[in-house]
Amino acid sequence: MLVKVAVGIILRNDSVFLALRKAGQHQGGMWEFPGGKCEASESAETALVRELEEECGILVKACSFFKVISHDYGDKKVELFFIK
Numbered sequence: 001m002l003v004k005v006a007v008g009i010i011l012r013n014d015s016v017f018l019a020l021r022k023a024g025q026h027q028g029g030m031w032e033f034p035g036g037k038c039e040a041s042e043s044a045e046t047a048l049v050r051e052l053e054e055e056c057g058i059l060v061k062a063c064s065f066f067k068v069i070s071h072d073y074g075d076k077k078v079e080l081f082f083i084k
Contacts (some may be wrong), residue, residue: 002077006048008033009066009084012056019056026076031081034058044081 010017010033018031036051038044045063052058066082 002079004038004044004051005035006038006051007033007080007082008048008052008063010048011084013022027073035083038081040072045083048081048083069078 006015017034021030021032023027023029028056034050034052034056036055038047042050045065048063049060054059063083066084069080069082071078071080
């Protein structure tokens, strides 16, 4: 199963915004860039805007595609769409 995930790269001065995954989640207790799964009809940019508002209360004013990285965790394969 391949999961499409929108990933936000949020920088402010010399700081990077990261989130800690909840213990019960896949890869729980690990640090991650904020974002989430893309719905079937969503672009990665649209999914990121939605996820950042829902999960972090962040309103995105502008964003742009950076790169895609595919990763196989062994139990799950993901395509990570990095957006800055």
